[in-house]
Amino acid sequence: MTPAPLIAFRSVDLAFGDHLVLGKLSFEIGRGEIVCVVGPSGCGKTTALRVAAGLIAPTRGEVAFAGAPVRAPRRDVAIVFQDYSKALLPWRTAAGNVSLALEAMGTPRGRRRERIDALLKRVGLFAFADKYPSQMSGGMQQRLQIARCLAQEPAALMMDEPFGALDAMTRQSLQDEMLEIARATKATIFFVTHDLEEAIYLGDRVVGLMPHPGRIGIELSVDLPRPRDQVTTRESPEFLRLRHKLYDFIHASEKGGRP
Amino acid sequence: MSALAWRAASLAVVAALIALWGEIAALKLISPVFLPAPGRVWAALQHGLLRADLGEKLIGTVSHMLGGWAAASIAGVALGALIGSSRTARDYIAPTLEFLRPLPASAVIPVAIALFGLTPEMALGVIAFGSIWPVLLAAIHGFAAIEPRLVEVERVLGLTRWQRIAKISLPSATPDILAGLRLGLTVSLILAVVCEMIAGLDGLGQWVLLAARAYKSADIFAGVVLLGAIGVVANAAISVVESRMLRWRSTSLS
Amino acid sequence: MQRALALPAALVALAEIGARAHGPSDSIAPPSAVVSALLEALADGSLAGATRDTLVSAFGGLAIGAGLGLALGVMLGSLRPLDRLLEPTIELMRPIPSVAVIPIALVALGFGYRLEIAIVAFACVWPLLLLTRAAVRGVEPRLIEVARALRLSPLQRTAKIVAPAALPRIFVALRLAAGISLVVAVTVEIAVNPQGLGYGVMTAGQALRPDMMLAYVVWIGIVGFAFNAALVLAQRRLFGKAAGVEAAR
Ligand SMILES: Nc1ncnc2c1ncn2[C@@H]1O[C@H](COP(=O)(O)OP(=O)(O)O)[C@@H](O)[C@H]1O
Ligand SMILES: [Mg+2]
Numbered sequence: 175m176t177p178a179p180l181i182a183f184r185s186v187d188l189a190f191g192d193h194l195v196l197g198k199l200s201f202e203i204g205r206g207e208i209v210c211v212v213g214p215s216g217c218g219k220t221t222a223l224r225v226a227a228g229l230i231a232p233t234r235g236e237v238a239f240a241g242a243p244v245r246a247p248r249r250d251v252a253i254v255f256q257d258y259s260k261a262l263l264p265w266r267t268a269a270g271n272v273s274l275a276l277e278a279m280g281t282p283r284g285r286r287r288e289r290i291d292a293l294l295k296r297v298g299l300f301a302f303a304d305k306y307p308s309q310m311s312g313g314m315q316q317r318l319q320i321a322r323c324l325a326q327e328p329a330a331l332m333m334d335e336p337f338g339a340l341d342a343m344t345r346q347s348l349q350d351e352m353l354e355i356a357r358a359t360k361a362t363i364f365f366v367t368h369d370l371e372e373a374i375y376l377g378d379r380v381v382g383l384m385p386h387p388g389r390i391g392i393e394l395s396v397d398l399p400r401p402r403d404q405v406t407t408r409e410s411p412e413f414l415r416l417r418h419k420l421y422d423f424i425h426a427s428e429k430g431g432r433p
Numbered sequence: 434m435s436a437l438a439w440r441a442a443s444l445a446v447v448a449a450l451i452a453l454w455g456e457i458a459a460l461k462l463i464s465p466v467f468l469p470a471p472g473r474v475w476a477a478l479q480h481g482l483l484r485a486d487l488g489e490k491l492i493g494t495v496s497h498m499l500g501g502w503a504a505a506s507i508a509g510v511a512l513g514a515l516i517g518s519s520r521t522a523r524d525y526i527a528p529t530l531e532f533l534r535p536l537p538a539s540a541v542i543p544v545a546i547a548l549f550g551l552t553p554e555m556a557l558g559v560i561a562f563g564s565i566w567p568v569l570l571a572a573i574h575g576f577a578a579i580e581p582r583l584v585e586v587e588r589v590l591g592l593t594r595w596q597r598i599a600k601i602s603l604p605s606a607t608p609d610i611l612a613g614l615r616l617g618l619t620v621s622l623i624l625a626v627v628c629e630m631i632a633g634l635d636g637l638g639q640w641v642l643l644a645a646r647a648y649k650s651a652d653i654f655a656g657v658v659l660l661g662a663i664g665v666v667a668n669a670a671i672s673v674v675e676s677r678m679l680r681w682r683s684t685s686l687s
Numbered sequence: 688m689q690r691a692l693a694l695p696a697a698l699v700a701l702a703e704i705g706a707r708a709h710g711p712s713d714s715i716a717p718p719s720a721v722v723s724a725l726l727e728a729l730a731d732g733s734l735a736g737a738t739r740d741t742l743v744s745a746f747g748g749l750a751i752g753a754g755l756g757l758a759l760g761v762m763l764g765s766l767r768p769l770d771r772l773l774e775p776t777i778e779l780m781r782p783i784p785s786v787a788v789i790p791i792a793l794v795a796l797g798f799g800y801r802l803e804i805a806i807v808a809f810a811c812v813w814p815l816l817l818l819t820r821a822a823v824r825g826v827e828p829r830l831i832e833v834a835r836a837l838r839l840s841p842l843q844r845t846a847k848i849v850a851p852a853a854l855p856r857i858f859v860a861l862r863l864a865a866g867i868s869l870v871v872a873v874t875v876e877i878a879v880n881p882q883g884l885g886y887g888v889m890t891a892g893q894a895l896r897p898d899m900m901l902a903y904v905v906w907i908g909i910v911g912f913a914f915n916a917a918l919v920l921a922q923r924r925l926f927g928k929a930a931g932v933e934a935a936r
Pocket of ligand 1: 195
């Protein structure tokens, strides 16, 4: 584990009313690390991400970001929401949506255009700068949301099942684009998914949550070489071994027992 | 048939209906006291605009309508933003507004007359009072119905209060506000006419009522034609604004 | 609930204090005086008579206008060519403010119920026509295909498929028109017609009885609210809550 973690869950409890969703959740994410969180539906993955992002306050315990407790959302932590169509401004073009983040950051007007162009190029949307979200496919909208998040120059990207609503082909290309972005920006990534293969394919580490209340059930390091490849990585014996382990864990925790 | 042919045919229907009206008038199936021939209406329109003060009346009605509507729109959007973006304010104020909404705005005309007399200020007050409802209620709804995900985006981006209003809430409420403005414009025209009738203010309302008292049916129809024209133009203007401001809505996956 | 009542209570209290501090006036009256005027008018039957006059005109005009609008709406909604032919005619007629018709009707019909009913009817045609047309046109195409697969006759199709599918939205139009009918009736009374609640407000104002004038205004508000509430209730009963929400959009 990296000596100085960027994000640290320290014995976090979170309750909605008297429904305990997270119980004494503790784990850390190192700088530049890609950590994927998996677990059965309703186990608290989204809640954990929102606590880490400062959107909800923990009931007990704390999340530390770069050593300081998180009390509110911060601009250097960007969130990629799963429901991209709701997270974009429908009345702004692609360029305008990226611009929103720059306006929030106080980037001077004259320097915005250049940044917007660079960011749209990075996610392959340069040709669509003047299109509205309603004129884009789901994959393009999610790329646009990622571009807006990158405009925040985030130290950490929090992604909540970002590719869950996309078709298989689009999902794979976005996975590879995301890995390339992570490599180029060295951003730390907290990635929630329910797709076990996606977790292994992307992650340096995979954390499996168990439900009622949400807590760590399994932690696996993924020692697969980078850059990863959609065909060869997924065929390697280590990938299959991890997949098997993770599958057994999820299967057991869905039944409610310990693995 | 092509769209153009349909258009031509449908305009021919308008012409035919006017011709039918002329025929009915010519045969005196309906007394000319009630139904003037189209030619007489046209003549009354020309005469009124060129040699009488029909043009001034037109301007009077338009300015009453726009004055009251503009005041109501500004106040309605501002109040709607305040009330709509606060849950607490909504809980306290919205039920009262819902209760007051079905009240016919014209019912306050006598009250306004008692307060302000038969003055243009009275008309302005009544028109503004009547046309604020659609705008206010639409704006409250628009500001309250903001997508929760966008509220989170605001928080993550750390937008200032002013940035939130200008960049997120206001554009998000714009479709509702525009719908309210359109309705408000209709209401303001109606109330302008009523106020002019009652208070004898310079305007088409006064013109048509005086013409009715004198049984000058051609003059009545000339006034009504102009009132219809105001309605058509006002609606078309709002439609233009709407289609410009809501361009992002009409476009779809291409 | 408490929150809902706080504002009206505060306003009434403020009006009471303000009006009393102001002293006797020709244009305002404290709420307590308004309430006693309201009771007075209820007791001597003048309010009941005026309410009846207004409602007769409102309902009469609503029945005629809504019936006409409904028939036209169904026709235009199901016969696309007719709709296209009449489009500019309707677009030219619809924006004419209903009150502009007052002088025409006044010359032709004179004062009284007929004048008011005619104008209310003119105002009520449009919401019914437009919304019925949209409702009929908006019937799920799949349902029309079902009707064709079942080889229903046009009449059967209208009765069994189109009408039930379009009915919830048509009822919303009716609710809208009902609200309009009351507003227009009162407006015509205030503007020209010497009868009903609107005329009651006018005469009380001219008689320098602000308490009575405001009592009439409050009563009109109550009638309007009750009218609307009854229709909302009927709509929920007939079509369920979901239909109301769906169609109100
Ligand atoms: N705002 C909320 N209020 C009450 N309960 C909530 C709220 N958000 C989530 N929950 C509950 O918390 C549990 C975990 O939800 P979530 O974190 O969304 O799970 P996951 O993302 O793993 O599917 C679920 O049982 C859900 O019903
Ligand atoms: Mg989730």
